Amino acid sequence: MRRLAGGGDEPPLSPLLRLLIGTQFAFNIGFFAVLPFLADHLGSGIGMAGWLIGLVLGLRTFSQQGLFVVGGMLTDRLGVRPVVLVGCVLRVAGFAWLGFAGNTASVIGSVLLIGFAAALFSPAVESEVARQAVCREEEGLGSRARVLALLTVAGQAGAFLGPLLGVLLLAVDFRTACLAGAGVFVLVLAGHAWLLPQRIPGREPARGRGSVRIMLRNRAFLALCLVYGTYLLAYNQLYLALPVEVDRAGGSSTQLGWLFALSSLLVVTVQLPVTHWASARLDVRRAMALGLLTLSAGFALVAASLSADLTGGAVALLPAAGFVVLLTVGQMLIAPAARGLVPDLAEPRRIGLYTGALSSVSGLIVLLGGAGVGRLLDPGVPAVVPWLVLAALPLLALLFLPRRRGRG
Numbered sequence: 224m225r226r227l228a229g230g231g232d233e234p235p236l237s238p239l240l241r242l243l244i245g246t247q248f249a250f251n252i253g254f255f256a257v258l259p260f261l262a263d264h265l266g267s268g269i270g271m272a273g274w275l276i277g278l279v280l281g282l283r284t285f286s287q288q289g290l291f292v293v294g295g296m297l298t299d300r301l302g303v304r305p306v307v308l309v310g311c312v313l314r315v316a317g318f319a320w321l322g323f324a325g326n327t328a329s330v331i332g333s334v335l336l337i338g339f340a341a342a343l344f345s346p347a348v349e350s351e352v353a354r355q356a357v358c359r360e361e362e363g364l365g366s367r368a369r370v371l372a373l374l375t376v377a378g379q380a381g382a383f384l385g386p387l388l389g390v391l392l393l394a395v396d397f398r399t400a401c402l403a404g405a406g407v408f409v410l411v412l413a414g415h416a417w418l419l420p421q422r423i424p425g426r427e428p429a430r431g432r433g434s435v436r437i438m439l440r441n442r443a444f445l446a447l448c449l450v451y452g453t454y455l456l457a458y459n460q461l462y463l464a465l466p467v468e469v470d471r472a473g474g475s476s477t478q479l480g481w482l483f484a485l486s487s488l489l490v491v492t493v494q495l496p497v498t499h500w501a502s503a504r505l506d507v508r509r510a511m512a513l514g515l516l517t518l519s520a521g522f523a524l525v526a527a528s529l530s531a532d533l534t535g536g537a538v539a540l541l542p543a544a545g546f547v548v549l550l551t552v553g554q555m556l557i558a559p560a561a562r563g564l565v566p567d568l569a570e571p572r573r574i575g576l577y578t579g580a581l582s583s584v585s586g587l588i589v590l591l592g593g594a595g596v597g598r599l600l601d602p603g604v605p606a607v608v609p610w611l612v613l614a615a616l617p618l619l620a621l622l623f624l625p626r627r628r629g630r631g
Contacts, residue, residue, distance in 0.1 A: 234364045236373075240355050242418050243348050244370075244377045246411055250344065251381025253407030256389040257318060257400050258283075264397045265330065275327065279334055286338030287345075288586030295346040295579025296434075299572060303351045304419045310344030311412035313337075315405045322401030346579040349374070349562070351423065354574050357566045368510075371559040372498035376491055383487040434573050438580060443625040444568040447561060448581055450511065452588030453620040454557045457518045458550060459589050460596070460613060461486060465543060467600050468525055472539035482540075482547050489551045497555040507560045508624050514556030515617040515624075521549030522614035529607045553617075564625065592616075 236244070265271045265279060298306045317336035324330045356370035392400035438444060461483065469479045501510045528542035562578075569577035599609035 236370070237355065237359075238418075239420070239423065240352065240370065242414070243352050243355075244374050246415065247348060247374055248377040248381045249407060249411050250348075251378050252385045252388060253314075253318075253404040253411070254341070255382050255385025256392065256407070257321070257404040259386050260389055260393060260397065260400065261321075261334075268397055269325065269330065271327065271330075279330055282331060283334040283338045284586070284590075286335045287341045288589075289583055290339060290342035291346050291579040291582035291586070292576065293579065294343040295350060295575035295577070297343065298347040298350055298575035298579075303347045303423060304415070304421060306343050306347040307415050307419065308412065310340045310342075310347070311408050311415065313340035313343065314408045315412065318401045318405035318408065322398040322405070342579075346575055346582070350575040350578040353562055353566050353578060356563065366498075366502045367563045368498050368502050368559040369495070371562050372494050372555075375555075375558055376494045379487050379490040379494070383484065383491065434570060434576055437570060438573070438577060441568060444565075444577060444580075445584075446623045446625050447564060447568060448584040449588070449623045450515070450620045450625075451557070451561050451581055452585035452592075453616055454515070454518065454554070454561070455585045456589050456592040456596075457522070457613060457617055458554055459593060460522075461547065461550065463593060463596060464600060464609060464613065465546065468543050468546070469540065471606065472543060474540050474543070478540060482543060485544065486547050486551045489548065490555065493552075494555050497552065498559055501556055501560070507564050510556050510560040511624055512621055514553045514560070515620050517549050517553035517556065519614045519617040521546045521553065522610050522617075524549065526607050526610035526614060529610070568625070 262276050262280060265276045271279070294306060294310070313336055317333050317340055320329065320336065321333035324333050352370060352374050353367070356367035359365055359370060360367045388403070389400050392403050465482065466479055469475075469482070501513075505513065524545050525542045562581075565577050565581060566574050596609060596613065598604075599612060
């Protein structure tokens with residue numbers, strides 16, 4: 224199996240890669256300046272019932288994550304530029320509409336538009352970054368994992384700064400935050416219209432049919448989807464199981480917010496050193512295996528700490544902090560390795576389809592698995608049970624790691 228070789232003194236990125244990675248940063252700033260505050264606005268600002276707020280948030284997730292495969296297919300057929308530009312236009316329209324939405328129908332329409340815009344934009348950017356990263360590696364210009372790690376760092380930096388911008392804008396009102404978010408995407412649109420090439424060398428449009436059937440027979444890729452979905456289900460517990468543990472330990476929402484910030488800061492500051500270390504010492508499969516073991520250790524840490532029944536004070540939050548660190552390190556190991564493997568498993572000229580499918584299938588796993596985890600976190604279930612189950616899932620995923628690269 225080919226190693227993820229790469230060093231610290233790699234040649235600089237091409238202008239196209241710098242554009243795409245920088246755009247991921249700007250895209251997340253605009254997105255996270257608005258979306259973290261949407262639920263509160265729908266409840267206190269518009270007066271929606273709790274179940275309706277949940278429905279709106281679920282529809283946004285489905286229109287984004289669930290339709291990634293559509294954006295990937297369109298990228299393969301039409302190219303990166305038109306899909307990215309249309310995605311930016313729809314995101315501008317969606318945020319502007321959301322800022323003025325005053326009833327349920329308008330809110331649902333705007334969040335569906337916002338979600339579908341990302342379903343176009345993200346697979347186009349991610350698949351082209353992956354393709355460019357493979358080309359760099361084949362030309363001896365450095366590790367593909369490092370390029371994909373830079374994309375992750377840019378996204379996390381935007382996710383960290385976006386809510387800070389949103390807090391400042393909400394001092395005016397929610398509409399101002401939405402319009403500012405739309406303004407960010409206007410700048411992204413203008414930058415891509417000016418700088419993104421009409422035709423990217425080496426990228427040819429996909430022709431013919433039957434690609435989905437071929438993908439569904441690709442056992443190595445389906446195994447990767449299962450492993451990646453398990454990782455995402457585990458990582459999603461930052462937002463589902465972690466708040467339950469913080470509440471049990473007597474923590475506050477402010478302390479929970481600091482734990483979220485810790486995760487983002489770790490990715491921004493440590494992702495590249497972790498990727499460099501893994502690239503020098505591990506192949507793809509071993510990097511993903513170590514990441515799964517690290518995820519499992521994070522859940523096991525909390526399960527073991529529950530017997531001590533720590534409550535109140537900073538000490539009681541130490542297991543939660545350790546969980547965040549281990550979960551984030553696991554993400555750093557798995558995400559670049561898994562996404563770097565997609566081009567090797569995909570059909571030629573179908574990287575967009577496979578990139579989108581990886582996100583869509585994984586999102587479905589998170590949706591179904593999240594409902595089950597939510598049931599385990601109910602008050603009637605012993606507190607240790609969900610953490611033990613969650614610790615076991617990454618260990619089971621080890622059995623499905625793809626054993627070789629190739630398009631079979």
